[in-house]
Amino acid sequence: MWLLKEKIKEMSGCGIAGIINVKGELIPGDLIIKSICCQYERGNGLGAGFAAYGIYPEHKDYYALHVMAQDKSALEKVEEILAHKTFVNYKEPIPTKKVKTIKNAPLFKRYFVKPKFDEEYQMVCGEDEEDNYIVSLVMDINEKVEGAYVISSGKNMGVFKGVGFPDEIAEFFRIDEYKAFIWTAHNRFPTNTPGWWGGAHPFTILDWSIVHNGEISSYGTNKRYLELFGYKCTLLTDTEVVAYLLDLLIRRHGLPLQLACKALAPPFWMEIDEMEEEERDLYTAIRVVYGSAVLNGPFAILFAYNGGLVGLNDRVKLRPLVCAKKGDFYYMASEEAAIRSICPDPEKVWAPKAGEPVIVELEKGVIPNQRSYLEGRPKEVEEDALRIKCQYIPLQSS
Amino acid sequence: MASPQFSSFYPDFLVQRIWERCIKCKRCVKECSYGVHVWDEKKKTLLADDSKCVGCHRCEAMCPTKALVIRRHPSDFREHALWTPWHIKNIYKQADQGGVLLTSTGCAQPYKNYFDHLVLDACQVTNPPIDPLREPMELRTFIGPKPESLEIEKVNGKFRLKKRLPPLIQLEVPIMFAAMSYGAISLHVHQGLARAARDLGTLYNTGEGGLHASLYEYGSNTIVQCASGRFGLHVDYLNAGVAIEIKIGQGAKPGIGGHLPGEKVTEEISKTRMIPVGSDAISPAPHHDIYSIEDLRGLIFALKEATEYKKLVFVKIAAVHNVAAIASGIVRAGADAVVIDGLRGGTGAAPTMFRDYIGIPIELAISAVDKRLREEGIRHRASIIASGGIRNSADVVKAIALGADAVYIGTAALIAVGCTMCQRCYTGKCPWGIATNNPELIKRLPPDVAYEKIYNLVKGWALEIKEMLGAMGINSIESLKGNRDKLRAVGLTEKEMEILEVKHAGE
Amino acid sequence: MPFELNASIYHYSQVNNLIREAIAKGEKELILTGVNGHRYLFAGVSAEVRAKIYGTPGLDLGCFMRGPRLEVFGNVQDGAGNTMDEGKIVVHGMGGDVIGYAMRGGKIHIYGDVGYRVGIHMKSYQDKVPVIIIGGKAGDFLGEYMAGGVIILLGMNTIYPERPIAGIYLGTGMHGGKIYVRGKVKESYLGLGLKPYPLDGDDEKELERLLKEYCDDFQMDLSEVLKEDFVKIIPYTHRPYGKIYAY
Secondary structure (H helix, E strand, O other): OOOOOOOOOOOEEEEEEEEEEOOOOOEEHHHHHHHHHOOHHHOOOOOEEEEEEOOOHHHOOOEEEEEEEOOHHHHHHHHHHHHHHEEEEEEEEOOOOOOOOOOOOOEEEEEEEEEOOOHHHHHHOOHHHHHHHHHHHHHHHHHHOOOEEEEEOOEOEEEEEEOOOHHHHHHHHOHHHOEEOEEEEEEEEEOOOOOOHHHOOOEEEOOEEEEEEEOOOOHHHHHHHHHOOOOOOOOOOHHHHHHHHHHHHHHHOOOOHHHHHHHHOOOOHHHHHOOOHHHHHHHHHHHHHOHHHOOOOOEEEEEEEOOEEEEEEOOOOOOOOEEEEEOOEEEEEOOHHHHHOOOOOOOEEEOOOOOOOEEEEOOOOOOOOOOOOOOOOOOOOOOOHHHHHHHOOOOOOO | OOOOOHHHOOOOEEEEEOOOOOOOOOHHHHHOOOOOEEEEOOOOEEEEOHHHOOOOOHHHHHOOOOOEEEEEOOOOOOOOOOOOHHHHHHHHHHHHHOOEEEEOOOOOOOOOOHHHHEEEOOOOOOOOOOOOOOOOOEOOEEEOOOOOOOOEEEEOOEEEEOOOOOOOEEEOOOEEEOOOOEOOEOHHHHHHHHHHHHHHOOOEEOOOOOOOHHHHHHHHHEEEEEOOOOOOOOHHHHOOOOEEEEEOOOOOOOOOOEEEOHHHOOHHHHHHHOOOOOOOEEEOOOOOOOOOHHHHHHHHHHHHHHOOOOOEEEEEEEOOOOHHHHHHHHHHOOOOEEEEEOOOOOOOOEEHHHHHHOOOOHHHHHHHHHHHHHHOOOHHHOEEEEEOOOOOHHHHHHHHHOOOOEEEEOHHHHHHOOOOOOOOHHHOOOOOOOOOOOHHHHOOOOHHHHHHHHHHHHHHHHHHHHHHHHHHOOOEHHHOOOOHHHEEEOOOOHHHHHHHOOEEOOO | OOEEEEHHHOOHHHHHHHHHHHHHOOOOEEEEEEEEOOOOOOOOOEOOOEEEEEEEOOOOOOOOOEEEEEEEEOOEOOOOOOOOOEEEEEEOOOEOOOOOOOOOOOEEEEOOOOOOOOOOOOOOEOOEOOEEEEOOOEOOOOOOOOEEEEEEEOOOOOOOOOOOOEOOOEOOOOOEEEEEEEOOOOHHHEOOOEEEEEOOHHHHHHHHHHHHHHHHHHOOOHHHHHOOOEEEEEEOOOOOOHHHEEO
16 A cells, blocks of 8 residues: 555655756657666665656646645545636546556546635735735645645646656656656655555645755754745655745745845855855844745755756765756756766766755747746735735645 | 751762772862861861762862762652652751742753753754754844834835834844842853853843942943842943843742842952942842832833833743733733743742742743734733743753743853852852852862853854754744644643643644 | 933833933933833933933833933823932922832932832932922822831922821831831821830931922921921831741
8 A cells, every 4th residue: 555644754855957048948858768768776666756847838827736645535626626616627647558567546637726715805916915825725735635635836847756667757757758847756665564555756836845964953944944834744744844845935025035045054154254254144134034044964955946956965965966058948857967867968067065056047039938046036914824824724634 | 065067967969989990189178168068187088078078079070080979869768759858858947947948040840941841843844944053043132122113114216114113132142141139149140141141143131230330331232230239330330231120039949039148248249239248238128119010110111211212121920820921911011021931940049938839930931922912912022031941952942942032041151160060159159159259269260261151152052043043944943933844742731732832743 | 412312202212212322422411301101211311310201201210320410291190200319300390100110329300199019118328319209198108118218208289188198007017218208197006016206306407408409499497397296117126027037
C-alpha cells in the first residue's frame, strides 16, 4: 500500500536539475529527463518529480490545480469543494502510462479554475486577492481532506511527481510529451521512510515550484514562523517550508527577489559589520526581521515561477550547485555532468558563491501572465495572518 | 523563666575539626561572620557553636591546614515521610519567634524540572554538524520590537530600507545578567557584572537600588530598573542605560515587594538609593501608579516620553498561573520586551512560603507565552526574556528552543563568584563578600575577581551553546528560536508535552 | 513674548516634542492652552522654565521632571509629579490620586482637594526635601511609605464638607518625613506606629516658611491659615514592622 499521509517529517538527500530559455521558447521534456537521470546515483528510487512552465497555453488564465488522491471518494470530496469555492473551467485526468515498477499509484486529475468570490467582492478584487484565495483553498484542502493533495496550483504550469526513479516517473506521467520554457526536476534519496507520493518534489504554491537538495535544520523555527502568516505545513517536508517562505517574502511582503534570497541565506554578521552604513542597515534589518525565515543547514534549491528560475545555496555551501549558459539557455544542476549530458559545450560553467542567488528571468513580455520579482513591489497594507481568513471562509473540519 | 528556643537545639550543620591538623591560627574565627568559631583564651582552644552555622563553608575553604569539615548534622529525627526535619524545624522557628519564615535564593522544592526532561538533537549523516571553532557560528541576538515586514526602496540602482528599524539592543550572546540591586549584593559584584557585560557584549541589570556613580560608564551595557520603590530613580538614571525594566514582580516572591532594612543602608548605598543613611528602603507590593494593565501602559509611556523614545522598556513579571494572558496584555501595553521570571528565580530575601510555593516553572511559562503571543499575531512586537533557574548552557538552549529570545542569569553568576548557596543572603553577613555591604566582608571579593569569574562563566557557556548549535547543524541562533524539532521529552505526560509543544523521545 | 501652544490639535507626544524644541531654542516662558487629557507633559524635562497650562492635563504631569515650574489653571489628573525630581507644580484646582508618588524634590501646591494615596513614598536626601501642600482634604493612605519630605494638609478649600480632613491609614508605613495637619486628626485613622505631636519651634518656622509661599501662589491670607493649630504626624518607633520574621 502506498502512503499518502506520513506523520513524521522526512529527511532526504537528492539530485536536482533545471533549464530555462530566456526567450520563452519551449523545451521538450526529453532534455530534463536526460539531465536528471544522469544523476541516478543521487536518488534511491523513492521519489522523483518535474515542474513544467508553459504547458497549458489554452488555459493560461486559470489556476491549474493538479490533484493527487488516494481513491475516488477523496477525489469526490475535492471536487465538491472546488464546485463550491471555484469556477471550474475545465477538468481532466492527468494522462499516465502503466509502468511495471510503479504499483498502487494514486489518482491524478487536473482542474483549471478561478476563485468564486461574493459578487460584490468580485468587483474589487485583483490578482493578489485571487492568489491569496487560491493559497487558502490549497491549504484547506491539503489540511482537511483526508487522502487528497493539491500538488500544484499555478497558472500555465504543473507538477508531476511520485515514488520511483526519475525515468519511471517521467514515463508514468508521459513527461516527454510536454514542452516547457522552464523545467525543473528532482531525484530523491529519502533516509527514513519508504517514501510517499506527497513527499516527492517539486513542491509548489501558486506558480512557485521548488526542488531541493538538503535538510533544513531550522525546519521547526521556519514552520512556526510560517504559521504566523496562516501557512499550514501539512506535507511535513523542508521543501514545503521553502515554497511558503518564498511566497511570503516575495509575493506577500514584496521583497525584491535578491533580498528575499538574502533573507533565506543571509550574510554573516562579520560580513555585515564591514559593510557601508546604508547596506549594513539593510542587511541588519533583514536578519532582525526575517531571522525566523533563515534556512539553516545544508541546501541547494532551484525554484521557478512564471518568469524565472533561481538557484540558491546555503551560506556555507554544504550542498553542490553548478550553473551553465549557452545562448538563450541557462542550466542549473547538482552535478556538472547533468548539464553536459544535455549541453556538451556550454559557453560558461560556474559554481555560484554560497548564499549568492543565481537569478535568471525571462526577457520582458515573452509569455502570458509573466511575473518578475527583481524589483520587489511596494506593500499595500499591513499583512497579517487574519487577512486571509476574512476573505476566505475555511472549510469545517470533518 | 525564659522559654526554651527549640530551633537552637537541632543545628543544621556540624562543624567538625580535625584536631591533628589544626594549628590554632584562628583563621576560622576571622572568617566566620556568623560567630560560629570562638577562641577560648582561658583554655587556649577553639570552640564552635554549630547552631549558628549556616553551611556557607567559608571556614572550611579558608582553613590553611584543611582542618575543618562542615557536614549536615547527623542527628536524625525518626523517619517520617510527611514530617521531614525541614518542616519540623520551620515550626520550631515560628513557635520560638512568631512571624514569617525568611529565606533567600530560588525555590528549593523538588518540583519537576522540565529542563531535565528535555533532551536536545544532533546531526547524524543526513545533515552535517558544524565545527564552531573553525566555521562561523553566530549568537548575535536583537532585543526589542521588530516590524512584521520590511519596506524596501531602490535608489541609484541599490536597494535600501525605506524606514530604519526602531531602536533595538544588540547582544553578542543571548545571556544577560538579571536584576540584582546594589544593596542586595555588593558594589564589587555590580562592578564585576558591568565589566563582564561590556566585554561579553551583553547587558547587566542594576536592580532597583539605583546606579552607583562608578557604573555610569557602562551605560551601553546597562538595564536600569524601575521598581515600586523608585530608589535612585531620576532622569539621569533613566537615561543611563539602554533599557528601562519595570519590575512588576519576581519569581522568588510573586506579589510582594521588597525591604532593605535600614542597617544595610550604608553611606554608599544611601548615595545610590538617594535615601538617608540607616533609613529603611521599602518597595511596595504594587507600583502605586499601576493598578491595572492600562496603568502599566501609563508608566511605559511615561518612561518613554521622559527618555524621548530612545530607550527600550522591558516589563518583568513573575510566572504565575495566568502568565500568557498577562504577557499578552504587557505587549499590547507597549512593552518592548517581556521578562518572565519562573518559579525557581532567586532573590536576596523572600518569605519561604513564597519562594517555594508560588508561581509556575519557567519552561511551561515560556512555551505558553510564546504560543499566546504567536496566536495573537504580536510575537514580533516584543522579545521574550526568560529567567529563573537557568543553571547551564543547555538550559539556555532549551529556553530559546521553547521560544525565548534571551535569558537572564542571576544565581548562576553569583555561584560563579563563590556563592555556596547557603541561602542566608537576607542576613547581610555573606562571608563570601557577595550578598553583603559590610566594608570588611566585601573586601573578600574584589571587583577584578568578580569580573574574571563571571566573564569566564559566560564565555564557557557561549562556547558550549555554539557547540550544541553546531551539533544540531545550525550556524546562527535565530534558527534555534522556537525550534521544537530540536527538543524531545523524556518522561513527560501528554499534557506536559502539549503545553511544551514537544514530542516524546522515540517519536 | 512667551512661547504659546494650542495643544488641542496635537497628540501628547507631539506637544512634548514641541515643548522640548522650544526649550532647546532658549524659551523660558511657555503657555499651553487647550490641554485636555494630554499625558506626561514635561516628562523628564530638565530645565529652569516656567509654564502656564490651561485645561486638564492627563496622567503623570511633570513626571521625572527636573526644574520646570508649572502652573495649572484647572484640575490635574492622577499621577501628577510622579517621581519628580525638582521644580514646582501649582494647581489652581483639585488633584487626582497618587499625586507626587516617589517624589524626591521640588514642590506641589494644590489649591483644593486631592484623591487617594497622595505623596506616597516621598523621599528626601541631603538638601532635597520634597513638599506637597494640599489646600483641601485628602483621601485614604495619604503619605503611605513616606520616607522623607513634608506634606501639609489644610482642609480649607474643600468641596467635601462632610468628609474628614484625611482618610484612613494616614501615613501608613511612614518611616521618615513629616505630615502637618491643620486642626485635629482621629488617632484611629493613623497608620501603625504613628502619633500626632504638637509642633516645636523649628516645625513652626518651617511650616510658616512653606505656607507663606503657598499663600502667595493662591492669594490666600497666611494669618487666616495659621489661625488654627497644626499637628505633626511622625513615626514614634523606628521599626513598627521589625518583628515579623522568623529566621
